[in-house]
Amino acid sequence: MGCSSCATGDDGQPRGCKNNGTCGTDGCNKLTVFDWLSNMAPAGGTKLFDCVEVRFKNSRKEFFRNTENLSLSIGDIVATQAESGHDVGMVTLVGELVKVQMKRKKVNHKDQELPKVYRKASQGDIDKxxxxxxxxxxxxxxxxxxxxxxxxxxxxxxxxxxxxxxxxxxxxxxxxxxxxxxxxxxxxxxxxxxxxxxxxxxxxxxxRLGGIGSCGRELCCSTWLTDFRSVSTSAARYQQLSLNPQKLAGQCGKLKCCLNYELDLYLEALKDFPSQDTKLFTEKGIAYCQKTDIFKEKLWFSYKDDPANWHTLSKEQVIEVLEKNKKKEKVASLEEYAVENIVEEKVVFENVVGQDSLTRFDRPKRSNSKNRNRNKNRKQGNRKQQTNNKNNHGNNGQKPNKKQQSNNNQQDNNTNKSSNPNANKKRRNNKKRKPRNA
Incomplete structure (x- = not known):
């Protein structure tokens, strides 16, 4: 739950801590104190307050007097006085704000018998x-x-x-x-x-141990809450919470401290609100309150004979009916005052997985028509050459004359030239070409 002065890990850091900031300033959010006077120099001729606040393991904090006039700052590890021997802790607050903290915790800042700061901790002290x-x-x-x-x-x-x-x-x-x-x-x-x-x-x-609450955040008592006030079940009733001990209890087994956070706001809203036990007298019968919504200022009533059918009324309408009942006047029915329940349409998201192709943004491949034509011409030339060779070899088993052989070769070359359109082109003379400038 903190850095080297409060964590229980092997390396002195909580899991997931990347040590991005100066952990001496309580970067891990363990009973942090914001020093809003840190950038203000003391008035001329005045000295800094000679007491410092030191934090030890977990939530234990004590005040010590700097009698040696050491230049201490937040995050320094110091050796302090103990009942026997010395203790090692981390400085969490210096200056005039220490006096404010001592007054808040009812510690006399003029007491000269406060324990002392011996020295800044050496490397041997830290290793031990x-x-x-x-x-x-x-x-x-x-x-x-x-x-x-x-x-x-x-x-x-x-x-x-x-x-x-x-x-x-x-x-x-x-x-x-x-x-x-x-x-x-x-x-x-x-x-x-x-x-x-x-x-x-x-x-x-x-x-001391810390942990994660049901809200998903660190426990209030392990991060910033120091005074524990009593929490009663009436706080849950005023906030219209179900009295389920498993949901209302924290990790300590007691009622959650956060039940007191919004209690004052609920009490202020309930001052001008009809009570839960109100009854409305109508010609159809007596209507009982079934549910209230404080911040929407709405109440739900149902008849004694028809408890399943609820009617929504605003706070002003209920007060108006109650005033008529005080004058011994009955309202015809609750349907006259009922507020229409506007049902909000829920946005339904359709599942479109698999409807679109993964290759819909790819460019289509171009058809190589030139290469196809070349391949066709080559195939036709090869077929003609094969037929000529068969005719030449079929002259009664006799070897062809040299003249016939040369004539056949000339015919084959002519057919290849006619089939290949690039055969008549002149070849480039690369020797005469000028080199390109680099």
Missing amino acids: WQKCRDREEEIKKRSREMAIILKLQMKISDVEFQGDGSKATFYYTAEDRVDFRQLIKDMAKAFGIRIEMRQIGYRQEAQ
Whole structure:
């Protein structure tokens, strides 16, 4: 779901990432913060805010104080202070916007006890960090096997190593309280590191792991959403959605956060809209509301005796009928107010595969009539020559005289000349021709 600081791939990049841009600017869309003050220099005589925002694996972000006055920019990998040892992360925000982010997350920017940035990470720090990242997937599998052997009702969803490799944090989800003291002892003995167990909710698990939602996009909680507000089933009712838990639930198993996005717009539209329980009194009988369309401002009613036959009315017509009913006046029928349903004609596309030839745009070949005439003349000349030879050989088995032979050859040449129209043409003397200029 991100680049080297948040992906779980072997090379630190998500699948399909071509590394086209500077991934230090959160090009992979993982809790991005747009620095709209980046092209503005500080006022004269003022210093940049000495705190920076650093992102670690997945969605974990923390604020650190730059006490060493390092020239840091977005995308730099830094070594930061930890409880014991140091951690390695990527700078995601610098300058005055860090103060805005700290105020938004209720962190005191004047607190001098904030953790510090030690230095820019060296190549040795980065190599050690990458080796620890490569071990995370294997250790997660082994820790799950240990939890299954101990029969603990918990799910270890993610493992995060500290930058120096001395500590690992295991994130898990569980419905009840879990006694994992024996599990910590077994993992510390097997892996040779300090172990920290941290329980998270199902929404935090989806935020850390990421994924693709039913809309085809990345999960909101793993890309930009940070505050999780409660979502109730009334949000689905106001938006006239079917209460199907499989469609309304996200990957975390809870109701989708996106149900709250358009809820305010629906509530505003429902203020001037008749309720779903409205009844219309007519001379034919009582009509009940079957369906409403808020944005088209239409309602569908049917009589109690004929529930299969629906009548479409606009919002203004329903309000008019309700006002008459308040005055104890009945309408003759709903057919007087019914709106004609205009059915849009669907464009039907015919299947024309195979009707047109694939060679319809090819140029037809020209018939070579000259070559045909030449071949005909040659065939006729050969036939005459064959008949003459037969006559010559048929003189009682005697050899022909030299005079007769020469006469026959002259006759054959004359026939060939007459049959070949190009025989009388003079041959070109290529020796006398001038060479062409190159």
